[in-house]
Amino acid sequence: MGVRLSRRGWNNVIIIGVILFIAVIQFPDLLRNRQAANEAAGTPALALLLPELAEINRLVLPAHELLREASGAWRSQPPLADAAQVVAHWQALAGTRVEDALIAQLKPQLTAPRTAEIWLASAQEPIRVTCYQLPQFWLLRNWQGQWLAVTVDEAYLFPASPE
Known part of the structure; x- marks a missing residue:
């Protein structure tokens, strides 16, 4: 009862997996940059x-x-x-x-x-x-x-x- 994917389906799974992997890797940097921008816009430290x-x-x-x-x-x-x-x-x-x-x-x-x-x-x-x-x-x-x-x-x- 497994789902069989075509070659095109597997390609889509791989592309989505790579995009999710890149997003997970970049997320901490994105948070740090956003926090730094918020601090810079606030009162001087x-x-x-x-x-x-x-x-x-x-x-x-x-x-x-x-x-x-x-x-x-x-x-x-x-x-x-x-x-x-x-x-x-x-x-x-x-x-x-x-x-x-x-x-x-x-x-x-x-x-x-x-x-x-x-x-x-x-x-x-x-x-x-x-x-x-x-x-x-x-x-x-x-x-x-x-x-x-x-x-x-x-x-x-x-x-x-x-x-």
């Missing part, structure tokens, strides 16, 4: 200043040096009211990626850089972060060389010493 699981051991700012002691407490020179909070700010800092074309337009305004040295527990060399303060935002270069726009108050990044 935030990028982290530091690697995701980075642990800061030492933070050197223009006016302060913060060092983690063996006990886990933070010591600052000159003293800060809340050194641990300053380190937490830098640890969690994220911003909107800025394209190279916009950086080229902003270049004339990038005149007074500040540098922060961030020593991580997992690295031999510090990450040097270049920071520029513009009227509406800060421009920082992250550990991957990407420029990030961050909207925070100056004291959030560079605290003043208590008088």
Whole structure:
């Protein structure tokens, strides 16, 4: 009681099988491309200043040096009211990626850089972060060389010493 297919029928079965095979192979790529297009059309993604699981051991700012002691407490020179909070700010800092074309337009305004040295527990060399303060935002270069726009108050990044 089997169905006997003609030569033309078998050809159709083979063609449909090949088309289904190609569709199954291409489906994951199609999903990835569609997801990437949806993300690109949405809000700009935030990028982290530091690697995701980075642990800061030492933070050197223009006016302060913060060092983690063996006990886990933070010591600052000159003293800060809340050194641990300053380190937490830098640890969690994220911003909107800025394209190279916009950086080229902003270049004339990038005149007074500040540098922060961030020593991580997992690295031999510090990450040097270049920071520029513009009227509406800060421009920082992250550990991957990407420029990030961050909207925070100056004291959030560079605290003043208590008088």
